[in-house]
């Protein structure tokens with residue numbers, strides 16, 4: 365009788381512990397991916413993620429076929445579909461890699477119980493994190509709420525498991541499948557994905573190429589370039605691949621360590637890069653212990669915060685029309701490519717939650733819909749971090765100045781000139797604050813403020829002061 369391998373957030377054949385165990389069971393394999401519905405399903409993906417998923421599943425299906433397998437697609441509540449598939453195919457075992465949101469965990473636990481009660485073997489593995497959240501504990505047995513000791517403990521305790529190569533051949537068993545095209549993950553019309561498609565290669569092969577390209581050089585400059593959004597190789601751009609599990613963090617960890625051991629990478633830079641992978645882990649710990657991370661303030665003091673409601677401010681922010689070039693460039697990069705540089709994510713998130721004083725959840729939801737790497741742990745954790753409501757968060761009173769941030773991290777203006785071409789003719793001096801330029805300069809640069817490019821929707825000192833006042837009032841309420 366066959367075994368079922370249930371793919372979820374691990375859309376890869378390489379270094380996939382559940383797949384490895386399923387193959388080693390020696391049984392014919394039914395590989396399945398579910399479009400889950402119902403209360404026990406994961407958070408519903410946004411548009412950009414659905415586009416990615418569509419491509420990634422097509423790629424996974426093709427890779428499976430190349431080694432004798434097949435990807436079976438089904439729709440419905442997992443609690444019903446998996447046991448039904450077991451019954452239909454007579455499967456004797458089910459394998460999967462774990463996930464960390466509460467509804468999914470409850471679903472998985474319920475399925476495991478049903479299967480075991482029926483004498484069906486069910487095994488789960490860690491294919492998504494370096495260490496399980498419950499394995500990395502503080503001295504007193506709690507979980508780490510502060511990143512630095514978390515990172516220290518992770519480095520001391522993490523022992524990467526041996527690399528598992530992709531299976532060369534699998535005995536694929538067949539089961540009836542739905543057609544990926546019928547899932548309508550991405551509309552054929554209007555096809556808004558041009559910029560995204562040009563920027564990315566979803567799937568395991570694309571993930572591997574990104575890792576290799578990054579390790580072949582850029583990793584050694586990471587400390588110097590990771591904050592520069594105009595440098596396209598400044599960061600790895602592995603995030604959507606990690607999000608969909610086309611590559612796992614263990615593989616990245618081992619590959620970086622190997623380069624270090626061969627003295628093929630700069631020690632400081634490689635270590636800082638790994639610490640970013642650890643921020644991802646830290647986000648998953650936060651999600652695991654705080655299932656409502658995407659909706660509720662981690663720091664409940666923020667329940668008293670007097671957030672504003674401002675539809676036109678939100679519209680200007682989301683469309684990249686705030687009048688602050690670095691903010692607008694970021695929001696346009698996001699819209700066109702499904703990704704935004706980390707430094708600029710921090711700037712735009714600060715602008716939304718401080719200058720506009722809008723609730724972080726509104727920004728989180730926009731990112732959730734538009735990012736190809738929209739991650740159920742990293743996105744809410746990072747939004748709460750920026751808003752000041754999170755664990756180990758940036759203090760709320762640290763309000764990024766969008767002008768000086770632009771001048772510092774996009775000094776030559778390459779990033780802003782690319783995404784806000786209407787400002788390209790401005791001299792560097794005014795590029796990040798066109799509203800400070802005199803009439804002559806604007807004329808020479810062919811920029812008419814208010815026509816070609818907006819005036820700032822709020823003055824920086826005014827927005828900053830309003831945010832600080834709101835924060836003070838919130839503190840006084842405690």
Ligand code: FAD
Pocket residue numbers: 590599600601602603604606607640641642643644645647704705706707709710713731735737738739740742743744746747750
């Ligand atoms: P690199 O610098 O090459 O880092 C390597 C990997 O480490 C990333 O791919 C990512 O998996 C992880 N990583 C890096 N920085 C962080 C971080 N601060 N927190 C958690 N993991 C990190 N990251 C997401 O993966 N998904 C999100 O939905 C997401 N939303 C964010 C929202 C806001 C407001 C902010 C400020 C940050 C967000 N991040 C998110 C974190 C970070 O911006 C991205 O992971 C990073 O920009 C991805 O680019 P990269 O792969 O080139 O990163």
